[in-house]
Amino acid sequence: xxxxxxxxxxxxxxxxxxxxxxxxxxxxxxxxxxxxxxxxxxxxxxxxxxxxxxxxxxxxxxxxxxxxxxxxxxxxxxxxxxxxxxxxxxxxxxxxxxxxxxxxxxxxxxxxxxxxxxxxxxxxxxxxxxxx
Numbered sequence: 001x002x003x004x005x006x007x008x009x010x011x012x013x014x015x016x017x018x019x020x021x022x023x024x025x026x027x028x029x030x031x032x033x034x035x036x037x038x039x040x041x042x043x044x045x046x047x048x049x050x051x052x053x054x055x056x057x058x059x060x061x062x063x064x065x066x067x068x069x070x071x072x073x074x075x076x077x078x079x080x081x082x083x084x085x086x087x088x089x090x091x092x093x094x095x096x097x098x099x100x101x102x103x104x105x106x107x108x109x110x111x112x113x114x115x116x117x118x119x120x121x122x123x124x125x126x127x128x129x130x131x132x
Contacts, residue, residue: 031092036070038097045121047097052115059117061110068097068119 035050049070059072076090103121110119 031094032089033095034089034093036095036097043122045099045101045103045123047119047121049095049117049119050115051093051117054112054115054117056110056112059110059112061117061119063099063103063105063108063121066099066102068099068121070095070097070117070119 037046037048039046039048047068047070051072051074053074054072058074059070062069071092071094073092074090099121102124104124107122108120110117112118
């Protein structure tokens with residue numbers, strides 16, 4: 001007898017992403033999300049976005065309601081061509097990261113180097129957690 005598992009809306013969305021991810025190049029969307037890593041150190045949260053072919057002024061970085069928002073647009077080279085393989089995304093992109101603890105916005109910084117945008121978000125002084 002088969003087991004029936006009730007999945008929440010969140011679990012169903014994860015399954016949908018797993019199915020659509022391999023064919024995402026076929027799904028047309030006006031905004032895409034670049035690969036993003038989020039990790040923490042003893043004093044900061046670090047958000048690292050892989051987005052080659054940009055300039056620092058092409059990004060918009062904002063913090064609102066404990067959420068970091070990064071957006072911009074990567075321009076495609078102009079000209080007509082026939083693709084045999086197309087995996088590099090162009091156009092508008094956006095990604096958002098929820099921040100679990102309050103951060104010091106005034107000391108936060110963003111740097112774009114070697115195709116990665118790295119945003120360093122220092123924790124408020126009373127929220128330090130030692131990471132080993």
